[in-house]
Amino acid sequence: MKRSCLLRTSLSLFLITALCSIATAQRSITGKITDDRAGQAIANVNVTVKGSTRGAVSGADGVYSISVMQDDSILVFSSTGYSTLEVPINGRSTIDVTMAIGSAKLAEVVVVGYGTQSKRDVTGAVASIKGDEFRDLPVSSPVQALQGRTAGVNVVRNGGSPGNTGSIRIRGTGTINNADPLIVIDGVPAGNLNSVNPNDIASMEILKDASASAIYGTRAANGVVIVTTKRGGFEQPNTVSLNAYTGISNVHKTIDMLDAPTLVTLKKERYTNDGIAINPVWEDPSNQVQRTNWQDELFQQGKVNNIDLSLGGGSAKSSYMLSAGYYDEQGVITNSYFKRFSLRINSDHKVGKRLKIGESLQLTRTVDNALNTTSAQDGLIWSAIRFMPFIPVKNDDGTWGSSKASNEYGDINNPVFTANTNDASNTNTRLLGNLNLEYQIVKGLKLRVNLGLDGNHYSGRNFSIIVTDQTRTTNNNSLTKSFSESYSLLGEYFLSYSNIFAGKHKVDVVAGYTAQTFDGDNFSAAKRDFLNEDPHQRYFDAGQTLNSISGNRYYDALQSMFGRVNYDYDKRYLFTATFRADGSSKFAEGNKWGYFPAFSAGWRISQEKFFKVRFIDDLKLTAGWGQLGNQNVTGLQYLALIGNGGRYSFNDNTVVGAAQQRLPNKNISWETAEMSNIGLTAGLLDNRLQVSLNYFNKTTRDMLLAPPTIGTVGTLTIPDQNVGVLKNSGLEIDLGYRVQQGDFSWGVSGNASFIKNKVEKLYDGNFIASQTYGRPNEEISRTYEGEPLGIFWGWKTNGLYQTTEDINSDPNIAKDQRRLDGLIEPGDVRFIDTNGDGRIDDNDRVKLGSPHPAVVYGLNADFGYKGFDLSLFFLGNAGLEIYNADRMQGLDPTYSFNMYAETANRWTGPNTSNSIPRMTTKRNNRNYRTSDMFIEKGDFFRLKNLVIGYTLKETLTRKAGMSRVRFYVTGQNVFTVTGYSGLDPELGYTDGNKQINVDYAQYPQSRTWIFGANITF
Amino acid sequence: MKHIVVKTGLILLAAATIQGCKKNLLDSVPYGQSTSADFWRNGDDAIAASNALYSFLGDEYMFAHTEQTWDICSDDQWRAGDHPEDQAIEEFTYEPSNPQLNDSWARKYEVISRANAVLINVPGINMDEALKARILGEAHFMRGLMYWYFYRIYGQVPIIKEENVTSNNYNVPKGTTEEMNAIIESDLLAAADALPLEYDDANIGRATKGAAWGYLTKFYVYQENWSKAIETGEKVINGPYALAPSFGDNFKPATKNNSEMLFAIQCTDGWTENVTSIYSAPRPWGGWGFNEPIKDLADEFEPNDERLTYTMAKVGDVIDPGESNGGPQEVPPGLTNTGYFFRKYVNWRPDGGLDNNMNIVMLRASDVYLLVAEAKIRSGANGDAEINAVRGRNGLGDVSNATMTELIHERRVELAGENERHQDLMRWDRAGIIDLKAHYAKDRGQWKPGRNFTRPKNYLFPIPQRQIDLSNGVLIQNPNF
Incomplete structure (x- = not known):
């Protein structure tokens, strides 16, 4: 076999030499392939001679070399993500080409379940995000990189603590249960994305509608995210790439609290107003000295460091990709951190002519320390907002400042002390890998096998020290360690067949069997009374008393048969039919199996002969319908369990009880989501403008709900029942425009989702309650039939009572006993008697607002000029409300805490304030109950990411032995436009899907700036 | 080429074997827990189930805290702490949504549910009959005790018995006063019948005859059934439940289980928390x-x-x-x-550190002495002996021909903080012995200003609003709320 010669030396750690023989009767053409964006070299472009099987692939520097025969006339350049280019040779020996990205998005290949499809032919709603789109972002998880990138996919951040990934919601919150999508990593349904190094990701495909995701059956009701990691290319030189960055982060806002002198004035005023003696501690002049801004003390400058090193390449028979990464984030709160070490080996091998073997293997270890920040008892941020400003962080004698001296100083511990003495960590070590084989039986028919393993080892540790100098004391020190091991085995065997009949009938068929098992084993133990609290003594051997030990095991399995047929007539009419039968071990015999069909069709109007609209290059109309399942609930709920009934002792002889833990539901089975979708995609103006519109309607039936249960049952766990109906419907718009003018290229894209969520049916017409907030245990969110999930529920108000006459003439409280008893006073809140009975009570509560945004949108813009590149990514939410619960507690003077600075503008007499109630120690009017006083608009528009890069001239980098060097600066959460008064309008879930956008003063998202470099050798 | 196909086949086979070795992939069982089908096998299971009757009592939202809250209505104490709901309770402005009202509701029913489970399942177990009788007695005691505490706070509540469990019928209307009285009395009588007088060292703290008699005495006093109160109370006084030599012995870890302690929530440092x-x-x-x-x-x-x-x-x-x-x-x-x-x-x-070995006192024999004295005084007899037995050990002189005035004083000081005062005062107000409205209207200083007690509204607390909502109209709120 004759080949051209390529001799290349690289200055990488690995020195690779490839020697070939020189052809005689042929000539070679070389050239460089660059993109139209920033003139960057494109690797892995397939260069073929049209009409022959001869081909080559471009190297990391974009340079290719191909041998041609005398009569060859056209070279074809193709690569995923770029439009295919045909270039006439015209006798040249050097042909440099520029390939257009983006403008040919419709030509892309997307990964769908059990195969790939040309995006052109997709009839379902599928979005694809390339790794390049988030490569320079300081994110700990790929989940964050999904945020705002495509319509219908919302990432809801639950606070900004290091390593916190947020929740992915595809097409709304589909169920009150676990609404996370199925994550498939390199073909392995693998639970979560947290441990995947974002830098390893080649692309993420999001299957949004039923017809796209039905192939994943019972696990697809909340959508599917398919992650494909980077792989080496065959006949590729070895390439070493390095990506490193370092940066800092800071909170962009803190809550303004009262300073010590003002606080003392207001504390005294409470007593004076109530006509009782001022507690003597407020006369102590030392308390009038402002000493500490607790939020400033708790928040620090965070740090983030990341380095990724990868090595890839391949011979004619084998290719590989090896990568290692280290990510280290120190949060903006002392002692909060997240670290990830990752190692990946992907390789592909051709064995003979018919067999291909590939493997992916990922080993990761993450360590983090999730601090308790929001608890209304001992949360760090909660405490920092409320701790007395006259208490020093540390006393002159070096001991920690404390509120212990008086009840008036609040029952919270010094948050800086708590953060600094925290000794807790979570460590996850995960091995995720698969082996896949593809055997071509005859042309067009392949047998494929995918064997996967997902194993995780978790180790948790928490050492609590003895605390005596703070208000909340800990009498005994203790160490708790938890271990759990889980492993999942996957086996998939399927046949795929692809052929074109009579030139116009293209048929693809996939059918197979898959089974996945989930095994887990865990134990936890605690020991108390460590004589010495030195760090090196904080191990079980040093503890005196065994406190507790517990352990358990679980086993779940799924077994499925699936099939899909794609039929394409003349590239004009596209049909897809999918069917999947799933069995789940979670349900009883007879309820185990579910059957999920889906159908979709597409019409590529632009392929019709009659279609002659000049400015429209591509136009496709699609429609689909399908059913999906969700079995992501506690298993074995059809059994009545008897387990640990609690501890007791008789005369200090310790015993353990046994009691029923759960009522059984023999009929439990899956939730079914039924979804229909209509979509229109178009490429206009030479495909520079891409438009995609989708309308969907998704109804989740048989939604599993643990019905709120009457207390007479006791405290047993109530099993889920298939009773609820939840509906999500919405419109998704994606737009993109890209232009190349000489050295200057730019593109903008945007997406918006308008999704409505409505609960159609709940158990017995009753509502679902959520958790309560703060010290008064205020109920904030409820879920009702006919309303979206988790609406805000409480009292309406109309300002404050200014005078006694106001009170006596107010029909809202005409018959209210508290008014008759004289317990309502001027400066109290006027609540509205919505049921007209002349009394303010529980029955006056109404819907106050909805936490669901009317629209979630993202805007991307990027610009390239010679070596410079700039990209901006904006994220916005509009038409939603936030319940500012932290402010509700923060204005309340009846607690022994510091208050929001705005309480300085309190009511002090007629017409002094109509919004901030009087100072009092009394709670008769419950001024700070859940009410519309604390509802705020939650709209925001945020410059989420800003990336500025510069790629050095190649002539320069070559001299240094590098093929490409790019430096960049990235800003995250650069600025936010919002009218919201709290720390951060990007809130999340505080009680599963039952409570949304309630501000607990969550760990705020920080503003991060990083400086980094991409270097390719 | 061929050998590769063979090898591949072997790998496939191996993989299929890994998953296929289970007979049926989709069969799973709960680990570390029993199901109702494989529990209730023998005496050990019955003992474990009886232990679970007690384990909830010391819960924060049961007798360790929530139940203590009702007595902040009294004239003995100020609520202190930082629970806003407590202020409403102390000042009689509470609404049905007051969280304290709901906190112990389901937990008390949990104890009832555990008692019902014992009463349904233990009779069929092949085990030592004496042990079986005792365990059934404990279940009756605990169920009667829960309905007693329900009765004091809410008046009437739904009565859940064995048949409700077997027919899965939990959403039932409140029992009538007669039904409430009947289940409290019959359960405590059954308990008194079946339970032993005392236990060996390893079981001290389980319900005894004395505990059942003690609560029955209190129940009869609330019913103003003086003869039965005296008859039952004297069983305690004449039983092995002598007053501790010193009042203080009842409140020290070392002597926590002395003979006077009819019933207490047992606490052990490092195991349970007080x-x-x-x-x-x-x-x-x-x-x-x-x-x-x-x-x-x-x-x-x-x-x-x-x-x-x-x-x-x-x-x-x-x-x-x-x-x-x-x-x-x-x-x-x-x-x-x-x-x-x-x-x-x-x-x-x-x-x-706080000593968690101290028990939470529920009922002492001295309480029963004073109940007997009250029954005697209010039925026209002389209660001096019982009052003086209580006074005597504290170095106080005897009273003679004691009236309700002396009795009221004695109960207040003997039982202060033991969650009896507010209930006693309401009981006496209903009987016309005192004027509680006037008593509570009196200003007792900064920590107890005058409060507006409304008759009959404040005799009872409201049924928790959440429970009313959940019952879909089956549960009716107490009057005036």
Whole structure:
């Protein structure tokens, strides 16, 4: 076999030499392939001679070399993500080409379940995000990189603590249960994305509608995210790439609290107003000295460091990709951190002519320390907002400042002390890998096998020290360690067949069997009374008393048969039919199996002969319908369990009880989501403008709900029942425009989702309650039939009572006993008697607002000029409300805490304030109950990411032995436009899907700036 | 080429074997737990189920804290602490949504549910008959006890018995007063019948005949059934339930299970926690500083009544809160708001931590002595013997021809902080012995200003609103709420 010669030396750690023989009767053409964006070299472009099987692939520097025969006339350049280019040779020996990205998005290949499809032919709603789109972002998880990138996919951040990934919601919150999508990593349904190094990701495909995701059956009701990691290319030189960055982060806002002198004035005023003696501690002049801004003390400058090193390449028979990464984030709160070490080996091998073997293997270890920040008892941020400003962080004698001296100083511990003495960590070590084989039986028919393993080892540790100098004391020190091991085995065997009949009938068929098992084993133990609290003594051997030990095991399995047929007539009419039968071990015999069909069709109007609209290059109309399942609930709920009934002792002889833990539901089975979708995609103006519109309607039936249960049952766990109906419907718009003018290229894209969520049916017409907030245990969110999930529920108000006459003439409280008893006073809140009975009570509560945004949108813009590149990514939410619960507690003077600075503008007499109630120690009017006083608009528009890069001239980098060097600066959460008064309008879930956008003063998202470099050798 | 196909086949086979070795991939079982089908096999299972009857009692939202809250209505104590719902309870402005009302509701029914499970399943177990009888007695006792406490707070509540469990019928209307009385009486009688007088060392703390008789006595006094109250109460007085030599013995870990202790929630340091102790201890000394006694209560004690120092500490008393709290010292001003704290419930270890070995007292024989005395006085007989038995051990002189005035005084000082005062006062008000409205309207200083007690509304607390909502119209709210 004759080949051209390529001799290349690289200055990488690995020195690779490839020697070939020189052809005689042929000539070679070389050239460089660059993109139209920033003139960057494109690797892995397939260069073929049209009409022959001869081909080559471009190297990391974009340079290719191909041998041609005398009569060859056209070279074809193709690569995923770029439009295919045909270039006439015209006798040249050097042909440099520029390939257009983006403008040919419709030509892309997307990964769908059990195969790939040309995006052109997709009839379902599928979005694809390339790794390049988030490569320079300081994110700990790929989940964050999904945020705002495509319509219908919302990432809801639950606070900004290091390593916190947020929740992915595809097409709304589909169920009150676990609404996370199925994550498939390199073909392995693998639970979560947290441990995947974002830098390893080649692309993420999001299957949004039923017809796209039905192939994943019972696990697809909340959508599917398919992650494909980077792989080496065959006949590729070895390439070493390095990506490193370092940066800092800071909170962009803190809550303004009262300073010590003002606080003392207001504390005294409470007593004076109530006509009782001022507690003597407020006369102590030392308390009038402002000493500490607790939020400033708790928040620090965070740090983030990341380095990724990868090595890839391949011979004619084998290719590989090896990568290692280290990510280290120190949060903006002392002692909060997240670290990830990752190692990946992907390789592909051709064995003979018919067999291909590939493997992916990922080993990761993450360590983090999730601090308790929001608890209304001992949360760090909660405490920092409320701790007395006259208490020093540390006393002159070096001991920690404390509120212990008086009840008036609040029952919270010094948050800086708590953060600094925290000794807790979570460590996850995960091995995720698969082996896949593809055997071509005859042309067009392949047998494929995918064997996967997902194993995780978790180790948790928490050492609590003895605390005596703070208000909340800990009498005994203790160490708790938890271990759990889980492993999942996957086996998939399927046949795929692809052929074109009579030139116009293209048929693809996939059918197979898959089974996945989930095994887990865990134990936890605690020991108390460590004589010495030195760090090196904080191990079980040093503890005196065994406190507790517990352990358990679980086993779940799924077994499925699936099939899909794609039929394409003349590239004009596209049909897809999918069917999947799933069995789940979670349900009883007879309820185990579910059957999920889906159908979709597409019409590529632009392929019709009659279609002659000049400015429209591509136009496709699609429609689909399908059913999906969700079995992501506690298993074995059809059994009545008897387990640990609690501890007791008789005369200090310790015993353990046994009691029923759960009522059984023999009929439990899956939730079914039924979804229909209509979509229109178009490429206009030479495909520079891409438009995609989708309308969907998704109804989740048989939604599993643990019905709120009457207390007479006791405290047993109530099993889920298939009773609820939840509906999500919405419109998704994606737009993109890209232009190349000489050295200057730019593109903008945007997406918006308008999704409505409505609960159609709940158990017995009753509502679902959520958790309560703060010290008064205020109920904030409820879920009702006919309303979206988790609406805000409480009292309406109309300002404050200014005078006694106001009170006596107010029909809202005409018959209210508290008014008759004289317990309502001027400066109290006027609540509205919505049921007209002349009394303010529980029955006056109404819907106050909805936490669901009317629209979630993202805007991307990027610009390239010679070596410079700039990209901006904006994220916005509009038409939603936030319940500012932290402010509700923060204005309340009846607690022994510091208050929001705005309480300085309190009511002090007629017409002094109509919004901030009087100072009092009394709670008769419950001024700070859940009410519309604390509802705020939650709209925001945020410059989420800003990336500025510069790629050095190649002539320069070559001299240094590098093929490409790019430096960049990235800003995250650069600025936010919002009218919201709290720390951060990007809130999340505080009680599963039952409570949304309630501000607990969550760990705020920080503003991060990083400086980094991409270097390719 | 061929050998590769063979190898591949082998790999496939191996993979299929890994998953296929289970007979049926989709079969799973709960690990570490039994199902109702494989429990209730023998006496050990029955004992474990009986242990579970007790384990909930010391829960924060049961008798360790929530149940203590009802007595802040009384004239003995100020609520202290930082629970806003407590202020509404103390000032009689509570609404049906007050969280304290709902906190113990389902938990009490959980104990009932566990008792019902024992009553349904234990009779069929092949086991030692004496043990079986005792365990059934414990279940009756615990169920009767829960309905008793329900009755005192809410008046009438849904009655869940064995047949409700077997027919899965939990959403039922409130029982009538007669039905409430019937189940309390029949359960406590069944318990008194089946339970032993006392236990061996390993089982002290389980319900005894004395505990059942004691609660029955109280029940009969509330019913004003004087003859039965006297008859049942005298069984306690004549039983092995002698008053402890010193009043203080009842509140020390070392003597916590003395003969006077008819029923107490057992606590053991390192195993269970005494939450009452944490709630009652002053904050600077490691507690949460709730339920502070007020001067009005201190003034009720006669001079030389040594019960005062065991009941409550005041500024200047020498207390040893342990090393980390500074060792023995005089109670400093400002330690608590009222200047007092309930010492009954708080003990410190030498190192300064709260001593979790102290029990939570539920019923003492001295309470029964005074109930018998009250039954005698109110039925026209002489109750001096019982009153003087209680007074005598505290070094106080005898009373003679005691009237309700002496009885009311004696109950207040003997049982202060034991969650009886407000209930006693309401009972006496209903009987016309005192005017509670006037009594509560009296201003007792900063920590107990006058309050508006409304008859008959405030005799009962409202049914929790959440439970009314959940019942879809089956549960009817108490009058006037």
